[in-house]
Amino acid sequence: MVGPEFKYRENGINFQINYPRITDKLKVIEVYKELNNPIIGGGLADGSDIIYTSKILTEYGPNIFYDALPFENLHTAHTKPQVMVKVDDMPAVCASVQCDFTYTEPTSEVDNMGISNLDLTITGIDLPTGDDLLSVKVAKTDCLVTASSDTEISCTLQDDWVHGDWTPEVRNVHGLAPVITGFNSHAIQGQVASISPSSGLNKAGGELLTITGTHFPSSMYTEHEVEVTFSSGNGCKIVSMSSTEIQCETEPFETSATRRRNLVATGMTISINGADLSEFTGLSLAETDITVDSITPSTASPILKETLLIQLSSSYDNTGMDADTFTVSLYPLDPENTIPNIHIEKDFTIERFLSVIAQSEADRTITVKYNGAYSGVYDLRVHSAANGNVLTSSVQFEAKIEVTDFQPK
Numbered sequence: 001m002v003g004p005e006f007k008y009r010e011n012g013i014n015f016q017i018n019y020p021r022i023t024d025k026l027k028v029i030e031v032y033k034e035l036n037n038p039i040i041g042g043g044l045a046d047g048s049d050i051i052y053t054s055k056i057l058t059e060y061g062p063n064i065f066y067d068a069l070p071f072e073n074l075h076t077a078h079t080k081p082q083v084m085v086k087v088d089d090m091p092a093v094c095a096s097v098q099c100d101f102t103y104t105e106p107t108s109e110v111d112n113m114g115i116s117n118l119d120l121t122i123t124g125i126d127l128p129t130g131d132d133l134l135s136v137k138v139a140k141t142d143c144l145v146t147a148s149s150d151t152e153i154s155c156t157l158q159d160d161w162v163h164g165d166w167t168p169e170v171r172n173v174h175g176l177a178p179v180i181t182g183f184n185s186h187a188i189q190g191q192v193a194s195i196s197p198s199s200g201l202n203k204a205g206g207e208l209l210t211i212t213g214t215h216f217p218s219s220m221y222t223e224h225e226v227e228v229t230f231s232s233g234n235g236c237k238i239v240s241m242s243s244t245e246i247q248c249e250t251e252p253f254e255t256s257a258t259r260r261r262n263l264v265a266t267g268m269t270i271s272i273n274g275a276d277l278s279e280f281t282g283l284s285l286a287e288t289d290i291t292v293d294s295i296t297p298s299t300a301s302p303i304l305k306e307t308l309l310i311q312l313s314s315s316y317d318n319t320g321m322d323a324d325t326f327t328v329s330l331y332p333l334d335p336e337n338t339i340p341n342i343h344i345e346k347d348f349t350i351e352r353f354l355s356v357i358a359q360s361e362a363d364r365t366i367t368v369k370y371n372g373a374y375s376g377v378y379d380l381r382v383h384s385a386a387n388g389n390v391l392t393s394s395v396q397f398e399a400k401i402e403v404t405d406f407q408p409k
Helices: 257-262
Strands: 007-008 013-018 030-034 054-055 109-116 118-124 135-138 141-148 154-157 164-166 169-171 186-187 191-197 208-214 226-231 236-241 245-250 265-272 280-284 292-296 305-311 326-332 352-360 365-370 376-384 388-390 397-399
Touching: 054 265, 135 154, 164 352, 191 280, 208 265, 226 236, 226 245, 292 376
Parallel strands: none
Antiparallel strands: 007 013, 030 054, 109 118, 118 154, 135 141, 135 169, 141 154, 164 186, 191 208, 208 245, 226 265, 236 245, 265 280, 292 305, 305 365, 326 352, 326 376, 352 365, 376 388, 376 397
């Protein structure tokens, strides 16, 4: 049996290819366009009312090769929702091509929640029991089930109540049991009792604040989303949390020197899962900035070690400075031109941290060890665990090689 012959000419050469197993025309590539939503269609449950149209991209002819179609343009038509799975950002293919998801109408319904401190009684209709009851959560917290029937579930919250309006989440193999319309949610109002320090806050940021209050999440590692912001617009990065205390590190209040001088007071708001606690007002900022006056020497060799002396301004509160913890680093003014060959130094970081070897409370000085850096001009960064960031805009450090003399001349 002789199949169709395909002839074409390219670069002055005639080609003739015969496919012995093909007895008819090669199939034409078609693209289908859905006129209705393939899941909803026009209303028929079996999707038989969905209408498709097609367009021929390449007519049959002497060609044996067709234009490539991007993978993203190839789809199959579905009448049910598809479960999409990715592994390492690569889409997984269903064994049967179809990954149909069948929606099951829930039969369970929650109609009430009785509360006695952390002990809850949830009532409803056709509630899941035994192995069908996968979990119970309230306020994004597990509720340990102590008894259950198809009309009542008793459980105990494993954490304290958190600020917000809460309804029970009863989950079975098909998902969440809905609550009735008009269900009375349980409202919890958190409060901020105090913030320390609350006056003389460092406008450059980096200062650790302790916030005490009620109904905070029990730790940073719960499902709750917590944000701490000031009315001046900057935030406070949370570093630890309990149900009664939050510790956070302030961001700079203003980057503009003029606006920083004019800012003297601010308030704080804590948001838990998008619900704000009442604003805490009356926070005052320091009238003067704490700064670095000088760094000596201000230039050094890129390859030779050097001891540098940092002089803090007289406005710096040096109380307990000898016991303070300082972090000092150099950050390149032009990072792109201060980067080494990354194929040689794979662990390279743009910021160069310097070892603090001494600090003097009496002199307001910090002594650091410089171990070399790539040639360039660097900004100095100084942070105090007790007082926060120290402004260093008036000083810079330069790593460079200078020729001071040569022989013979």
